[in-house]
Amino acid sequence: MFMKYNFIFFSLVCLGICLNAQTKADYKNTSLPVDKRVADLLKRMTVEEKVAQLQSFHQSMPRLTDAMLSNSFKMDSMFGKGVGMMNPDFDATPEETITRRNALQNYLKIKTRLGIPTLFIDEAHHGLLAPGADVFPTSIAIACSWDTSLIKRVYTYIAHEASLKGTQWVLAPVVDVCRDPRWGRTGETYGEDPFLCGILGSAVVKGYQGSDNGIVTQGHVAATLKHFTGHGQSEGGINQAPANYSERVLREMHMESFRLCIKYANPAGIMAAYCEVDGVPAHANKWLLQDVLRKEWGYKGIVVSDWWGIDQLWKKHHVEPDEKSAALRAFNAGVTVDLPFGNNYKQLIALVNEKKISMAALDAAVSYVLSIKFRMGLFEQGDCDITKVNELKSNSAGKDLAREAAEKSIVLLKNTNNLLPLKKGQYKKIAVVGPCAAVNYLGDYSGIPSKNVPILEGIKNKVSNTAEVIYSKGVDLTTNGDTISMNNYQYINTAIFPKADSNRMKIAEAVKVASQCDIIICAVGENEQISREAGTDRMGDMSTLDLLSQQDELVKAMVETGKPVVVYLAHARPYAINYIAENVTAIVDGWFNGEEAGNAFANILFGDVNPSGKLTISIPRTVGQLPVFYNYKPSARAYDYVTTKNTPLYPFGYGLSYTTFTYNKPSIHERTVSIDITNTGKMTGEEIVQLYIHDRISSVTRPVKELKGFQKITLNPGETKTVSFTITDDLLKFWDKDMHYLVEPGDFDIMIGSNSDQWQKIILTIK
DSSP states (O other): OHHHHHHHHHHHHHHHHHHHHHHTOGGGOTTSOHHHHHHHHHHHOOHHHHHHTTOEEETBBTBOOHHHHHOHHHHHHHHTTOOSEEEOOTTSOHHHHHHHHHHHHHHHHHTSSSOOOOEEEEOOSSSOSSBTOOOOOOHHHHGGGOOHHHHHHHHHHHHHHHHHTTOOEEOOOBOOOOOOTTSTTGGGSOOSOHHHHHHHHHHHHHHHHSSSSSOOOTTOOBOEEEEETTGGGOGGGOTTOOOOOOHHHIIIIISHHHHHHHHHHOOSEEEEOSSEETTEEGGGOHIIIIIIIIIITOOOSEEEOOTTTTHHHHHTSOSSSSHHHHHHHHHHHTOOBOOSSOTTGGGHHHHHHTTSSOHHHHHHHHHHHHHHHHHTTTTTOOOOOHHHHHHHHHSSHHHHHHHHHHHHHOEEEEEGGGOOSOOTTSOSEEEEESTTTSSOOOOSSOOBOSOOOOHHHHHHHHHTTSSEEEEEOOOOSOSSOOOOSHHHHTTOOSOOOOOHHHHHHHHHHHHHHHHTSSEEEEEEEOOTTTSSOOBTTBOOOOSOOSOOTTHHHHHHHHHTTTSOEEEEEEOSSOOOOHHHHHHSSEEEEOOSOOTTHHHHHHHHHTTSSOOOOOOSSOBOSOGGGOOOOSSOOTTTTSSOOSSSOSSOSBOTTOOBOSSOEEEOOOEEETTEEEEEEEEOSSSOEEEEEEEEEEESSOSSOOOSOEEEEEEEEEEOTTOEEEEEEEOOHHHHOEEOTTSOEEOOOEEEEEEEEEETTEEEEEEEEEO
16 A cells, blocks of 8 residues: 555655746746747657647638637547647628637647647738728738838738737738839738838838837837749739749849838748749749748748648649649648648658658748747737727727828829819819719728728818718729628629620719819729739739720719819729820829728818829829839930830829929038938928939849938918938949949939929049
């Protein structure tokens, strides 16, 4: 008996020692450096547990219902080894999302052997993709503000809203340089210039992460740069099509925005692109993901696959025969985590056991995932609280910020005889017509805000009792429903367009309305069925850049009434608006401008806000002249076309104000270029001063100009400010004839102006 109790006592002591050792495990010691915690945890993990950290699940497949969460057998079979990342359930309410995330995280931290938490993912391109979340101007819109401070504030707010819901990782921003606006994802980008995309993208990352050193601070989320690389100039403007460009074009135009974001903002994640580069799909491209990203740039974060990107290696690109081979190819290329279901990377267990993947390589990949989890404090983090989400919803901070962002994003393209701004009471009857007047389209990857203000409502709010506002739709854009967010339209396979005769009847009705009014506001553009990410279940790319669904006919009918016509553009890609540009009195480019678009436009229309936005993508005259980006090579536009000019309708960097600015002659001292700018009008305004550089003689051809700096200044009437730029070596470097990144001595044109076509020049000599 004594021996029996002695054995039991000895066993209990051993168990206590083991439990005590586990509680004191180095990886649980918050005072230790992250690398030591990672190393300790790796030593304790099985191959299966390591591979689980490189896999992901989708929160809606299977959906984490109460029944699922309470079924210990199912939970253990799916999550018992852990899981690296969890993709979002878009249809869940905030309450359901928080409840399910808390339950799963507690299961992982308490009931799995090592207690490793997961990273919860969300989409948040211009607002959290969720019901009730605030929606801000889409990327191409807010880029037109050229306001890094504003952008950082917007994405700080989005990060806060996301983090309250338990999100730790967002699949944004898109820093692809868009050089073909036929692409349905144009609106997700920040435009056509690599420098601008890099600087604005850095501001977004800093807003998301709360720092510029890669640390994701409390109340913030980890950011993911998308899509590396070439995605923004796909063949034919078709989503996911090849991007087979020279290394020079890739480095100077498509990779530069990523390099700048890594340099200035240290994003936690980078997503590989669907497209192929030089015949090698990005998910299988070791040169991109290892040689350039890791070795050359020193990137230390996670590389995630795009959704089903690894599957495409064998299902679409046919560079591998099956799932297992694709997993090996992607892993060796440098993809860390397999999204969205982790189907391919479940094969890594066998590949390690077969010695096709070394344990050192597996540990290196897993360490990227564990490192971010430790640095974000996920092992120690408590439950999310739904009351904090409801508190945020109950105040107006998001709405106010969305309106400010929308106001700064609007671009005034034309204002004949200073028709705008209108004065309250100036017009007693205002006609508001067009398919984009009564519905505020929000653009691709949008949530559903609690309040969404179209321009019809915004104008009515503004004029109150001083004018009568009469509405007519004018035309239908599509006949299979109005769409305002991805939540609604992701199930619509293709746009169904109205018959021309049906639209012409609506145009006739609009003419009757407009004829009895004093001024016409005509809102035209596109909706999310026309402009979105194309996939196997939906279309979104365009073969034309003309306005669809008889919208030009509608505008022409409005012009022929003889009344002044103000056109409001609601869209995510630039359109060839030749008739509109020539014939209407004023044009306001509103883009897809977020939940407060209507109120923001009304503030611009009636002069409460002076427009200050400038284009970050050139507006073409016709689809046939593409590409039309401003930073073309010297031989690219030597001749006009037979039927049209080869220049854009509106150039990169263009935008008007209700006041005027005068640029004096620039001066240069050593490497600092300065210029005096004066507000010569009668209204306080903001001006975006742009710096362009051109290498006069170089070993390889260089663009005729390249944006290398910008400053946004505010000037009161009659006020003059001096704006200065220091020309560093980094601004002058390029890839020479031997593919060395350097500065070549010689003369450089330094151009400072209000847009890419209007500037003053001075010469800088580098000896």
